[in-house]
Amino acid sequence: xxxxxxxxxxxxxxxxxxxxxxxxxxxxxxxxxxxxxxxxxxxxxxxxxxxxxxxxxxxxxxxxxxxxxxxxxxxxxxxxxxxxxxxxxxxxxxxxxxxxxxxxxxxxx
Amino acid sequence: xxxxxxxxxxxxxxxxxxxxxxxxxxxxxxxxxxxxxxxxxxxxxxxxxxxxxxxxxxxxxxxxxxxxxxxxxxxxxxxxxxxxxxxxxxxxxxxxxxxxxxxxxxxxxxx
Numbered sequence: 001x002x003x004x005x006x007x008x009x010x011x012x013x014x015x016x017x018x019x020x021x022x023x024x025x026x027x028x029x030x031x032x033x034x035x036x037x038x039x040x041x042x043x044x045x046x047x048x049x050x051x052x053x054x055x056x057x058x059x060x061x062x063x064x065x066x067x068x069x070x071x072x073x074x075x076x077x078x079x080x081x082x083x084x085x086x087x088x089x090x091x092x093x094x095x096x097x098x099x100x101x102x103x104x105x106x107x108x109x
Numbered sequence: 110x111x112x113x114x115x116x117x118x119x120x121x122x123x124x125x126x127x128x129x130x131x132x133x134x135x136x137x138x139x140x141x142x143x144x145x146x147x148x149x150x151x152x153x154x155x156x157x158x159x160x161x162x163x164x165x166x167x168x169x170x171x172x173x174x175x176x177x178x179x180x181x182x183x184x185x186x187x188x189x190x191x192x193x194x195x196x197x198x199x200x201x202x203x204x205x206x207x208x209x210x211x212x213x214x215x216x217x218x219x220x
Contacts, residue, residue, distance in 0.1 A: 031207065042113075042199060042211035043152070087152065095207040096142070098168070101151040 002026045004100035006088050011106045012078055020073045020103050022088030032071045033089040033097045034062050043087055046073070075105075083107045112136070113212035115200055121218045128187040130215050132200030138210075140203050141183035143167075143175065145196040146214075152199065158183055190219045 003025040012018040022032070031050040035043040049055060049064035049071065061074040073086055085104050089097030116131035134141065142157040144167075154167030156175040164175050172194060176184045183202075187194055200212040 033207070042213050043209075044211070045208040048207045089152075091207065095203065096154065096157065097152075097209065098154070099152040101149060 006100045006103045009104045022071045028092045031091040034073045035087040037085045115212040126190050128190050130185040132183045134202040138202040142201040143185045144199045195219045
């Protein structure tokens with residue numbers, strides 16, 4: 001089976017930096033997605049990593065280590081609107097994500 | 110602007126009813142997907158389609174079927190709804206690119 005692990009919940013302070021980790025053990029691997037989902041809304045795409053290393057996109061960065069089966073999403077200068085669920089998903093092939101259970105991030109003042 | 114729409118935001122059905130959930134996308138995407146999302150379980154893939162009249166099973170297809178007669182429309186069918194199918198249902202689409210675009214979801218309650 002496929003195993004994708006991420007913390008259930010995290011809290012952080014406005015203006016701080018938070019790192020959301022994701023580890024995976026899967027039968028195949030083409031790449032790793034991160035999606036953001038606000039409560040009651042649809043998920044929206046954040047990033048897709050294929051190669052090892054860090055990719056930066058504004059306040060959000062995503063890191064991948066294929067050899068370690070590990071990724072993280074880094075959020076800088078946290079804002080209240082960043083309170084959401086963050087979904088890690090592995091692309092097992094064909095760009096179809098297999099999702100983890102998601103991490104609920106609560107940002108407080 | 111990519112738009113994926115779903116026929117209902119909220120739906121209440123009785124056990125044993127046949128239920129149709131409709132999804133329409135306006136970006137000429139080849140690929141369309143149906144997921145369900147449950148607390149503590151995350152998003153799970155039910156079915157997907159790479160082209161008109163084509164369908165592939167996802168991770169949890171039991172109790173569901175799909176129909177794709179036109180490129181822009183992908184329907185999820187619950188042949189005989191059961192209480193364990195109470196869930197949030199999300200439709201998504203994409204072209205060959207990796208980014209999926211999701212619809213707003215249908216919260217289905219089966220009583």
